[in-house]
Amino acid sequence: MLLEKESAGPLVSMCIPVYNHQKFVERSIRSVINQSYANIELIIIDDGSSDLSRSFIQDLLPLCEQRFVRFTYIAQENQGLSTTLNTALEWSQGKYFSALASDDCILPEKTEFLIQYLESQPDCVAAFGSIYLIDDESRRTSTRIGSGRYSFRDVIMLKAQVPAAAGMLRLDTLRSVGGFNTNTRVEDWDMWLKLTSATNGYLQALPELVAEYRQHAENTLKQLDLMYEHQMKILQDYCECPEYTSAITALECTRFRNIASVRKKEALGNFLKLSCTLGAYKEIRFYQGVIHLFLKW
Incomplete structure (x- = not known):
């Protein structure tokens, strides 16, 4: 009715x-x-x-x-x-x-x-x-x-x-x-x-x-890559904000986590870079990426 x-x-x-x-x-x-x-x-x-x-x-x-x-x-x-x-x-x-x-x-x-x-x-x-x-x-x-x-x-x-x-x-x-x-x-x-x-x-x-x-089967890593690129571009509009540097680190940690179990070589490069970034150690996504990179095959 x-x-x-x-x-x-x-x-x-x-x-x-x-x-x-x-x-x-x-x-x-x-x-x-x-x-x-x-x-x-x-x-x-x-x-x-x-x-x-x-x-x-x-x-x-x-x-x-x-x-x-x-x-x-x-x-x-x-x-x-x-x-x-x-x-x-x-x-x-x-x-x-x-x-x-x-x-x-x-x-x-x-x-x-x-x-x-x-x-x-x-x-x-x-x-x-x-x-x-x-x-x-x-x-x-x-x-x-x-x-x-x-x-x-x-x-x-x-x-x-x-x-x-x-x-x-x-x-x-x-x-x-x-x-x-x-x-x-x-x-x-x-x-x-x-x-x-x-x-x-x-x-x-x-x-x-x-x-x-x-959720569709075509929701793939290619889409995650595209999302990362567009999010990084959006962040440039907020480069004067005090959160900007930390936000870049959070986004990089998210990308690292997303690719760590399937693109090991690229993820290893991300890991080495993030390991030198103090802010990464505050991000749970960094540790999730480490688990995927070294413990999941």
């Missing part, structure tokens, strides 16, 4: 950017339709899919028109995720904003739960629940439970565990920092840095499970 559109509480803008997820996109959209919170506007943007994603979206258009306070569907040539999210920001009219990848899902209470938290915590610029990890067949394989309040220092030091699929952000704050960075592939981390550096606010991670994040 569909929810009534009239609802107390602030309007929430939700965006589903879609790209070649014909197997998953229907489930993703239905998870938004099934939210217990009624006052939602939905923006679905197909970013140049070459598979049958658009067909699955079109089948759900009448249901979306009926369910949501405002609804739009945009089909465009491929422009990339950040540009697509910025298009959604231009269309949005809500107090809060949430994006959902078209292969992920949210649980029915997610919106209502996070709205209640944000309404009671005006200094929190973004709130995040915890997630189930799911496989390509949508089977739950494990959980990632988070809990904590994260400042700019926590974010730049890679200590903030905040899954984007489980998040809710203040729309006016998002706009005030210029929206999403179109020059990076780690737009979420870049956004958390901008939000916490430009305001006195914080990110809040909560232990309640509110979303399902899909």
Whole structure:
């Protein structure tokens, strides 16, 4: 049974950017339709899919028109995720904003739960629940439970565990920092840095499970290499910050840990370099890398 559109509480803008997820996109959209919170506007943007994603979206258009306070569907040539999210920001009219990848899902209470938290915590610029990890067949394989309040220092030091699929952000704050960075592939981390550096606010991670994040077989070391490169580039924007040197070390330790068990020669070079860096000895990821490098084959 569909929810009534009239609802107390602030309007929430939700965006589903879609790209070649014909197997998953229907489930993703239905998870938004099934939210217990009624006052939602939905923006679905197909970013140049070459598979049958658009067909699955079109089948759900009448249901979306009926369910949501405002609804739009945009089909465009491929422009990339950040540009697509910025298009959604231009269309949005809500107090809060949430994006959902078209292969992920949210649980029915997610919106209502996070709205209640944000309404009671005006200094929190973004709130995040915890997630189930799911496989390509949508089977739950494990959980990632988070809990904590994260400042700019926590974010730049890679200590903030905040899954984007489980998040809710203040729309006016998002706009005030210029929206999403179109020059990076780690737009979420870049956004958390901008939000916490430009305001006195914080990110809040909560232990309640509110979303399902899909892990794909193609999540490989190549992607980790790409993430490292883009994170290093983003850090250059914060080179005047007192945390800059420590943040570089934290990122290098993360890379060392990620490659230590599979690219031994490269990891050994990283180990020798980090061994001469005092800050590395404060990083648990350094010790995790040492274990992978010398004890796992």
